[in-house]
Amino acid sequence: MKTAYTAALSMLAGIAVGAVAIEGLHAQSTPKAYVVSEIEVIDQGAQNAYLPKVTELIKSSGGTFLARGGNIFAVEGEAPKRVTIAVYDSFAKAQAARTSPEWKALAPERNKAIKVRSFITEGLPN
Incomplete structure (x- = not known):
């Protein structure tokens, strides 16, 4: 069960980092x-x-x-x-x-x- 929480939190962190990176790239291209x-x-x-x-x-x-x-x-x-x-x-x-x-x-x-x-x-x- 502990492994499932770790995996879920890792995925959420990855999504958050990806969203910030995409926003930064979008701002650079405007x-x-x-x-x-x-x-x-x-x-x-x-x-x-x-x-x-x-x-x-x-x-x-x-x-x-x-x-x-x-x-x-x-x-x-x-x-x-x-x-x-x-x-x-x-x-x-x-x-x-x-x-x-x-x-x-x-x-x-x-x-x-x-x-x-x-x-x-x-x-x-x-």
Whole structure:
């Protein structure tokens, strides 16, 4: 009887380890997603009030900034005034963050502070 319990526990442990390994492999194969925003500040005071809120929202929804302002050089066409790039673990997470009720609630402040053109693009597979 003791052997049966040992075998059963070994099988359960094997299943658990296998499930964790598969989840890890799946996470590695999911391409990251990038949110690119071209920004023009139209009210600096409103922008100063908006920035901490949007920064916290992006971070709390799983986003990380890769670029935020800084130098911009136009290779073709006209360069935007300001650019931000945020990365998320997946396209679905980026899309969920940018269509969330919290994101929509910031729209009045965003519209007062900036003109923005944003899009999500999926990265290459890992």
